[in-house]
Amino acid sequence: MLFNSQLFLLVFLPMVLAAFYGCARLPEPAGRTARQLVLVIGSLVFYAAWNWLFVPVLVLLALATWWIGRRYADTGRAIWPIAGIVLNLAILGVFKYANFIAANVESLVGASHRAWSIVLPLGISFFVFQKISYLVDLKRGGHDYARQHRYRLLDFSEFVTFFPALVAGPLVRHNEIIPQFEKPVLTARTAENLSRGAVLFLIGLTKKAGIADTIAQICDPLFAKAAAGTVLNGAEAWAASIAYSMQIFFDFSGYSDMAIGLALMFGLTLPVNFNAPYRSTSLRDFWRRWHITLSRFLRDYLYIPLGGNRSGLARQCVNLGLTMLLGGLWHGAAWTFVAWGGLHGFGLAVNHLWTRAGLRMPSWLGWIVTMLFVIVGWVVFRSPNFTTAWHVLGSMAGLHGIGGLHLRNAIVLWIAVAVALVGPSSQKAALSMLRPSPWLAVPAGAAFIFLLFLTGGRVPNEFIYFQF
Template sequence: MLFNSYEFIFLFLPILFFGYFFLTSKRLIIASKVWLVLGSLFFYSWWNVAYLPIILSSMLINFAVGNSFSSTKKVSKKTLLSFGIVFNIALLGYFKYADFFIENFNGIFGFNVPLLHIALPLAISFFTFQQIAYLVDSYRGETQEYDFLNYALFVSFFPQLIAGPIVHHKEMMPQFASHWNKVKNYRNIALGLFIFSIGLFKKVVIADTFAVWATNGFDTASTLSLFEAWATSLSYTFQLYFDFSGYTDMAIGAALLFNIKLPINFNSPYKATNIQDFWRRWHITLSRFLRDYIYIPLGGNKVAALRNYFNLFSVFLVGGLWHGASWMFVIWGALHGGAIVLHRIWQQLGLKMNTLLAWFITFNFINITWVFFRAKEMEDALKVLGGMFGMGGVVLPNVLASKLSFLQNYGIEFGGFVENIQGDYFTPVWIFAAFILVLVFKNSMQKRESFTMNKKTALFTAFLLSFSVLSLTKVSEFLYFNF
């Protein structure tokens, strides 16, 4: 089920909300948790009920392993942890990477092993990482004892289930166990609707507008001129941001209705002035997982310089591959890994850079590397990158032809300057407006901190929600559903 759908907004969410607090008002605490778990599993299986046994078996096995650390003496804790991690990686590897490895195996050795054509279960990357973190923390003795109902709610809670944030057990499980969260909190309800409305507007109005130009540029157009290529890359850069941060806002807002506070996942990442700063702002919970459960166990920065560079690079390769079974994601991860290593060397040399120049370099690096992230094949990436560097020619708007006709002597043409991506004169206006939004205005989490319940915020919420709902003419999935 999609957040940006009539079924979710007008049926699922209200029914789950009122049913939950009706049960808590009758002090039926266990029943209220069962209600949330069943509702979340219904939300998850809306697309395909065949996914349900996968997440249920994953929850049961991980909970059993996590509880066994403190109860069993027949098997060592390290053996249990190894089993749990191997189980999770094997589950993820089979469903997400099996065909990818078979294709590469066939290509390298010349075999013809048939592909399995396995459908990727929704959210498997997210709930797998979440449960690996739980197992590691349980192994370290950092978890408390919780019953399976609380654990099932921790894993399946519908706001964060499909595309994150990747939550930590110590952030969530105490909240589900707390009796203070069983009573309706009208400030949380107002704040939740406020944040949810911002996220819905980001997705439906902004991200889906950029999606048209990005899709046409990457998937449809055979050639791209200079402005078309830049419009394509920037459209995807902003589509991805407003799509994923919009989902996260909706997740945080929906969770607040139930008095659950999810962690921040975005903090104005396009304001970053270096690549490390970017990864402290973008998909924060994924960065935290990679740091705590891969980078630090590899030795982190407490090793020799070359080993540290290797650790950094390896983490970003894993992060790239986590996003999907494609060499394009590996290339994207390698580029970011190389950039983070260069940044570390730059820091160690004590070098400085002008802030504006640092932002310009950082943003353009991110924008260019998103091309690899989005492209289905290398050919698509080279098409866009070639256009961005002028290899597809330069086409200026027709309205400039009379004044700049002399430029035709230098190979510059006049015509529809973004027609290959079905753009128009409003396309650069949208791109300029997006820059203003992400660089000048406060982000949704900053607005959350300064939120007050008054007529102004009520009208603002009502406007965003109404305008977004009226824009639900074409329901589209969130980009991170693919990962």
């Protein structure tokens, strides 16, 4: 079930909201239990709508992680969170990387791997990382911390299954959201939360259905031509690379806006995941603005444990490279993702060396260099193999002529670039700048109806990050 589908917008969401706020009128603590059950059951239905066979993996891993956390709180034995981390990594490894590892091992010995029939559960990378962060926090905090965060099963279940963030984030930490479950739902801010959440959701839906899916009609055929061996001219290659840069931004930031907006409609606050990343003037700045919750996960649970910047500049550069290589592999079981992560690790290391040397460049030049680097990286990320990436990059370098681009496609790309570079971020616009007003309901309602017809008139595209 997609956020941008009519089934979700017209049936699932209204029913869950109605049931949730109906339960909110019950006396406490029965009201809290009832509304939490609504969200847990609704989230499992949402997940089962993709494939009910995925549900046992999600439920059993959640129960095992919760039980392990309780055992550590009871006994104080560090083996429990370590075992839980190993379990979660093993599940991720089997489902996501087993075929990749086997194929590479067999290739080294000259054999051909016949892929095993392993179905990748939707969003497994996100909900496994979420549980790992919880277990690592317990281990770091020690026995006393574990006892203080000894959650009820229903609290933990809502944390790990909450449907807005279940499939593609943001990556929410347990201590960011579970304390919010205790807060009353019906307050003086309830109406404002519903309206602001709905506006942010609408902005995200516009990004996805109105912009990302439209740009996909430019991007996908061009990359398909390159993958089939057809040589792109320079204009086509640049259109493909810029189109994908815009598509993945509007697709994933749109999803994040919708997730944060949905959570707010249920009275819960999720962390911001994007902050105008294409306005960055350095690669470090880019990773402070792009997929913010993944960036901080990689920083706190990989980069810092590896040593961070505590052991000298050379070791810091190595730690950056290793962190980003693993971050690339997290995105998918393919060498193109690893190469993309390695490319960004190298770029971040160079960025640190440049800063340490006291060198500076004008902001406008920093923006150009950063964007060129990011766009080239997206070509590697998007390509199904290195041959395709090389063909596209070669055409971008002018090896196959300049050529031309259809006027409509050029206009669409310029509009997307302008939206990405100008104006406030989605969260700032919806959560801070806009003031509640009945007059906003008219254009918002009209936009929603238009997007309903738009999504109904074509097969809704899955979000790009669902494949990760």
